[in-house]
Amino acid sequence: MAPKATDHIHTVCATFFCPQVQTGVTLLSVPPSRHCANKQVAALLSWIDNNMISHIFSPTSAFARWLRWSLCCFSLCAMLPACSNAQQVSAQQSQAANAVPPAAQLYNEPAAQDASSKRAMKIHAVWLPLRQRLAADGLAGPQVDALLATLPKSPTQSPMGRKIRELYMRKFFPKPRSTGRASYYKGVLSETNAKTCRRFATENAAIFTWAEQKYGVPASIAVALLFVETRLGAVLGDVPENAFYTLASMAICRRKEDIVEWLPRLPKHELHADWFEATMPKRADWAYKETYALLKHMIHDQVPPEHLPGSIYGAVGLCQFMPSNIAVYGADGNGDARVDLFDLADAVASLENYLVRHGWRPGLPREKQHKVLMTYNHAAIYANTILALADMVEGKPMPSDAADVTQAHPKKRKKHVRQQQ
Numbered sequence: 001m002a003p004k005a006t007d008h009i010h011t012v013c014a015t016f017f018c019p020q021v022q023t024g025v026t027l028l029s030v031p032p033s034r035h036c037a038n039k040q041v042a043a044l045l046s047w048i049d050n051n052m053i054s055h056i057f058s059p060t061s062a063f064a065r066w067l068r069w070s071l072c073c074f075s076l077c078a079m080l081p082a083c084s085n086a087q088q089v090s091a092q093q094s095q096a097a098n099a100v101p102p103a104a105q106l107y108n109e110p111a112a113q114d115a116s117s118k119r120a121m122k123i124h125a126v127w128l129p130l131r132q133r134l135a136a137d138g139l140a141g142p143q144v145d146a147l148l149a150t151l152p153k154s155p156t157q158s159p160m161g162r163k164i165r166e167l168y169m170r171k172f173f174p175k176p177r178s179t180g181r182a183s184y185y186k187g188v189l190s191e192t193n194a195k196t197c198r199r200f201a202t203e204n205a206a207i208f209t210w211a212e213q214k215y216g217v218p219a220s221i222a223v224a225l226l227f228v229e230t231r232l233g234a235v236l237g238d239v240p241e242n243a244f245y246t247l248a249s250m251a252i253c254r255r256k257e258d259i260v261e262w263l264p265r266l267p268k269h270e271l272h273a274d275w276f277e278a279t280m281p282k283r284a285d286w287a288y289k290e291t292y293a294l295l296k297h298m299i300h301d302q303v304p305p306e307h308l309p310g311s312i313y314g315a316v317g318l319c320q321f322m323p324s325n326i327a328v329y330g331a332d333g334n335g336d337a338r339v340d341l342f343d344l345a346d347a348v349a350s351l352e353n354y355l356v357r358h359g360w361r362p363g364l365p366r367e368k369q370h371k372v373l374m375t376y377n378h379a380a381i382y383a384n385t386i387l388a389l390a391d392m393v394e395g396k397p398m399p400s401d402a403a404d405v406t407q408a409h410p411k412k413r414k415k416h417v418r419q420q421q
């Protein structure tokens with residue numbers, strides 16, 4: 001701890017006004033760090049003490065008076081820089097006190113916990129069964145309550161309704177398979193996009209180079225994947241709801257009555273009540289597991305829900321991870337001991353870590369690269385597009401068969417990244 005200016009003043013006054021030099025010597029008999037302005041004064045008075053000068057000379061002698069004055073001046077000289085230092089420390093402490101607290105403190109400060117407790121009282125009734133289930137699975141407390149209290153009064157029916165409609169139509173009204181399927185996503189393979197990716201990789205060369213050295217995934221692959229997933233971070237949310245609200249809503253939509261807004265879009269739904277009864281709880285349970293994982297991520301990595309725009313089924317970040325993948329494959333690329341997939345360094349490190357954990361190695365043959373990319377999103381068109389765009393980023397020409405790019409934008413594809421819903 002830095003010495004306080006008042007300590008120096010006390011030392012000087014005690015040394016100067018004491019009736020006898022021995023009082024000053026006595027002061028110096030305690031550890032110098034507490035009472036002395038600097039080590040020189042401490043050493044000098046210690047020497048006086050050790051050599052019994054105060055016993056040899058009378059306290060009222062001219063030598064004693066000279067010695068007191070000398071010590072006073074010496075201490076004052078030592079005090080001035082210390083005062084300056086104390087002012088600097090005080091200024092720094094004041095600045096720190098006025099600074100906006102980091103997210104970690106918002107989650108940990110007692111005041112914030114008190115606020116969390118109050119917010120817990122405002123959890124809307126519809127979310128209480130979810131809160132109870134989370135608690136039964138060991139996830140409870142003021143932080144969880146505070147996050148649950150951010151959820152609106154009613155769940156959104158959209159994610160479960162959209163998923164059920166997709167499954168329902170595929171089950172009861174399947175479309176004939178089209179011939180001549182496209183090999184690449186529409187609108188991705190172009191020289192303009194390749195140039196954009198190249199520029200992005202150059203502007204963030206430190207991140208991509210570091211990640212390539214660590215994981216062995218070329219920057220061209222990483223930047224192409226980020227472009228396909230989120231247009232390099234330009235398209236982070238498919239829906240207005242944040243990922244937490246999306247997944248929590250899906251987790252509590254377990255019955256046909258929970259998606260009444262979507263039933264008119266499901267022809268003859270009244271004939272298939274058994275199908276709804278069998279299908280919806282499975283999807284809700286999947287969403288519950290993702291909700292659980294997302295809550296743990298938000299608490300562990302201090303990510304507030306408003307910082308989590310998500311895909312239609314709750315994938316988050318520049319690299320679009322489902323929450324359950326964050327704890328397993330998420331990596332800290334910027335060294336702040338957190339995983340924030342909206343941070344480029346963390347997103348690049350995480351996606352490359354994912355690919356490596358699924359078999360990516362330097363020099364991997366093209367067909368095996370394709371296989372690894374399909375673990376990220378189980379669609380051949382996805383892997384085709386990333387590999388072709390990566391080639392173009394490296395300066396190779398557009399594939400000759402890229403003219404028939406008739407598929408929808410990848411952000412509108414029905415099945416999203418890496419994990420079955």
Ligand SMILES: [Ca+2]
Nearest residue numbers: 332334336338
């Ligand atoms: Ca980080």
